Amino acid sequence: MKRILMVLAFVAAFTAANAQSVKSISAATSALEKAKAETENPKKSDKFATWIKYGQALMNAETAPAGNGWIGASQQELQLVLNGEKTRASETVVLGGQQYQKDVYDTRNYYYVGQGPTAQLMMIEITRPILENALPMAAEAYAKAASLDAKGSKNKEIKTALETINGKLVEKAYTAYTLGKMAKASELFEAAATAAAYAPLCVLDTNSIYNAGFTAWAAGNNDRAKTLFSKCLDAGYYSTDGEVFAKLADIANKEGNEAKGAEYLEEGFKKFPQSQSILVGLINYYLTSNGSTDRLFELLDMAKKNEPTNASLYYVEGNICEKLGMTDKAIAAYNKCSEIDPNYAFGYIGEGILWYNLALKYQEEAQNEMDFKKYDVLEAKFVESLKNCIAPFEKALGMVSDKSTKVGIAEYLKNACFRFREEPGYADKYATYKAIVDGK
Structure with a gap:
């Protein structure tokens, strides 16, 4: 959750x-x-x-x-303190995607993660x-x-x-x-x-x-x-990325009060412009209410005036443009990130994801196209977009230190390079990125 x-x-x-x-x-x-x-x-x-x-x-x-x-x-350890108390039953259960060993006693259930004597007790259910x-x-x-x-x-x-x-x-x-x-x-x-x-x-x-x-x-x-x-x-507690605003907006929308929901989202956006849940909520609201996202860009401009050297705001702008299909403006915003802060990796990540998603879009359209000439055009766009994602992802990979982020980037690169593995250099790149994903 x-x-x-x-x-x-x-x-x-x-x-x-x-x-x-x-x-x-x-x-x-x-x-x-x-x-x-x-x-x-x-x-x-x-x-x-x-x-x-x-x-x-x-x-x-x-x-x-x-x-x-x-x-x-x-x-x-528990064998030493349970005084020989026996379980009534033991079974394997999966809760929230995590596998547990469930030991049933007269008054409680113990949930362990792991196998054998080193399995750790994670939950006690009375x-x-x-x-x-x-x-x-x-x-x-x-x-x-x-x-x-x-x-x-x-x-x-x-x-x-x-x-x-x-x-x-x-x-x-x-x-x-x-x-x-x-x-x-x-x-x-x-x-x-x-x-x-x-x-x-x-x-x-x-x-x-x-x-x-x-x-x-x-x-x-x-x-x-x-x-x-x-x-x-x-x-004054908003939780991670202002989720309190997002949840109150969701509840307001379920009550049929979309205007109040938008108020919550706007207030949250001013404090947490990087929040994806708030951002998506605002985009959906403005698109469904009057077909205009001008207010969204107004809010973003206000944030940029307050923090002109905050590269993450241009990353947010890129995400907005990407979701609205404004590809050129999205790429320009992602590039602006590195201009402001050369050590900010997410501009490169955003651009890489944009090209990767475009490639998937063209691939799907090509698969459904029966006209050979149109198919060839879509296939060429697919190849171009997939190759375009590699350079920004590679730049980002060399900049990030977080392990999970590295693995996520490497997963994109592995998939892209696999497609071109018959071309010079790509097979070696594929092997390198696969090793990162596999934890080697």
Whole structure:
């Protein structure tokens, strides 16, 4: 899922680096019942210690069904701490394109990536909780304790507990998301943000608010998503490449308010002119509303006046022109990138992709052309365009350092050079670029 994206490694930061012994189900249940009873006792309910104890009991009730496993542990490590506990079943499942080994226990499922003893535990799904909403209730209990602690003597302890609860809720939310339970993930992300907001922690967890909105949007709950994305906007949090604007625009369009959607996109474009989702949204809006993209170029000109040495703005202009079929203007904009910043590779990448896409277009048209003369013209344009993509891609390949970007460029070059492998020099180039793609 694009844009949730926010740091699966973040989950591990809130998980113990070493095995932690947890209470048994019966012990955790008994302790919870006792702690809850104390909160209902008039002689104890006004004491912060009572609510801290209840909060801890709720946290223990959450962790007990999860067993002694921890995210990042290997199967070999877990064999030492699971005390001989046997799985009820084991199977291979694919979630979000990733293959997992799923081990089923009485109260939980463990999801591993990898094979054998070194396979790593990536997710814990609790299937038989002691209490369904233990973590949000624990956060409320600690917040209650803080409100009763007039001197703030336990602020440090309560802050730590709220941070831990926030992290555990984020972990559960990512698990729900990976399992395809978008509505549940949204609830958990929002609960994580709520836990962080309680005093004395008082943190605005915009990342969790955004993810709550994103998963609500993915679940088709647009009203809820709109509320959460609006909170992000009010807090000045826009997510990667201004996705908050793009999502609010999408929701407005689904509500039939295209003008409001365009407002969101224009506002987002001013802050994130490189955003492809905002850019595509604006192009689609102006083409379908009045057939003119003049406003789009006006916005881009405003951005260029504010940042005349920003090469990426000309890259955006090239992308706009390319999508509108203005090939010559697109190439001129891509070339302008290197004039402004000789170390900016994306102008070359943009030009390479333009020529490559043109080649595919001519190839498809040639395949569907029955007239031999017209076929020959289209075939010649295909060859010319495919050869034209090689030089800019090669320049870009020598400039970028990011591995995935290098592989992406090399994939284009490999495909282009394969077509001309019978011509001098191209077979060697094909072999070079294939090796990069293959990771050799």
